[in-house]
Amino acid sequence: MGKIAVVGAGAWGTALAITAARAGNEVTIRAREPEVVASINEQRENSLFLPGVEIPSNIKAVADFAELDTPDFLLMVAPAQFVRLVAADLSKTLKESVPVVLCSKGIEQSSGKLISDVMAEVMPKNPLVVLSGPSFALEAARGLPTAVTIASKYQKLAQSLAEAIGQPTFRPYLSRDVVGAEIGGAVKNVFAIACGVVAGKQLGENARAALITRSLAEMVRFGESRGADPETMVGLSGLGDLILTCSSPQSRNMSLGMALGEGKDIAEIMKNRKTVAEGYYTSEILYRIATEEKIDMPVAKAVYDLLHGDKKLDDVISELLSRPISKEEMF
Numbered sequence: 001m002g003k004i005a006v007v008g009a010g011a012w013g014t015a016l017a018i019t020a021a022r023a024g025n026e027v028t029i030r031a032r033e034p035e036v037v038a039s040i041n042e043q044r045e046n047s048l049f050l051p052g053v054e055i056p057s058n059i060k061a062v063a064d065f066a067e068l069d070t071p072d073f074l075l076m077v078a079p080a081q082f083v084r085l086v087a088a089d090l091s092k093t094l095k096e097s098v099p100v101v102l103c104s105k106g107i108e109q110s111s112g113k114l115i116s117d118v119m120a121e122v123m124p125k126n127p128l129v130v131l132s133g134p135s136f137a138l139e140a141a142r143g144l145p146t147a148v149t150i151a152s153k154y155q156k157l158a159q160s161l162a163e164a165i166g167q168p169t170f171r172p173y174l175s176r177d178v179v180g181a182e183i184g185g186a187v188k189n190v191f192a193i194a195c196g197v198v199a200g201k202q203l204g205e206n207a208r209a210a211l212i213t214r215s216l217a218e219m220v221r222f223g224e225s226r227g228a229d230p231e232t233m234v235g236l237s238g239l240g241d242l243i244l245t246c247s248s249p250q251s252r253n254m255s256l257g258m259a260l261g262e263g264k265d266i267a268e269i270m271k272n273r274k275t276v277a278e279g280y281y282t283s284e285i286l287y288r289i290a291t292e293e294k295i296d297m298p299v300a301k302a303v304y305d306l307l308h309g310d311k312k313l314d315d316v317i318s319e320l321l322s323r324p325i326s327k328e329e330m331f
Ligand SMILES: NC(=O)C1=CN([C@@H]2O[C@H](COP(=O)(O)OP(=O)(O)OC[C@H]3O[C@@H](n4cnc5c(N)ncnc54)[C@H](O)[C@@H]3O)[C@@H](O)[C@H]2O)C=CC1
Pocket: 008, 009, 010, 011, 012, 013, 014, 031, 032, 033, 049, 077, 078, 079, 080, 082, 086, 103, 104, 105, 106, 135, 136, 137, 138, 274, 275, 276, 277, 278
């Protein structure tokens, strides 16, 4: 039986803990909120972030990083903007030999760095693996069929993680393209907001399909600027996750876009949010990077204009629709 530690007891951290426990591992999950620690250990439910799903008995919640001991793998599942701080705390007690599996999806807003680069700065010795792909927490936690990408330059580690947590209803696929796997998951959140706007404003299914396809072209361009393999972008962690999050109001990012499309104000939408919509933060830094590096990303710009600019929804839409005619290029 293996030992898995999870840092971050939001919906996804909890779902991954349940998945790892279902595969037969002993799981320790570190929660930031004392009420979440109590809820998992006493009620066998994470009633704050993943209500309604039973937590198996081989999961223990702890408040302190030091209680994570020496796991075979540590899953980092803090929201992207907090990974640097959380990893810095964690690094005080975690052995440098423990492989860290990055499961967060975003780009650091303050620096423009990929979260794998943040991890390499803060925990330079711990071998890094990325887990990404189309995976709503609730579905994975309930044991519904899910497939993900596990990427690492250490293929033996990727393989042993896949063997440790894989099961018929949670199928990992292996990759060496760490950056590619990470970028798909980070930028699809921005495009899911755009698709939510289309749904909320009832612009139709033609528009949504066009938007998903053109978003993929932007994902490929951004990925190439960071050395990602374009093939990764059409795999589970890229196109797969783009399709998922652009197709269901279960997505926090898509539902944020839907609220915008229905005419709600962004400040109102963001007020008192307890769950994270990573695309909100990623859109700001993605737009800045794309502008500085002249990467053509009109959909990402439109989302930035809506969330962080002061443009009106109708103006943003007509700007996007009146771009000059150009050649259809994906790669
Ligand atoms: N929910 C999902 O279906 C999936 C989420 N992810 C990714 O997993 C990451 C975590 O998301 P969720 O588990 O869904 O979170 P969540 O939205 O369910 O919960 C919020 C999380 O933020 C943490 N948090 C709040 N303030 C914090 C602070 N100051 N410092 C550190 N942590 C703080 C909370 O402790 C909690 O773990 C995100 O990057 C998300 O994109 C990836 C795949 C699926």
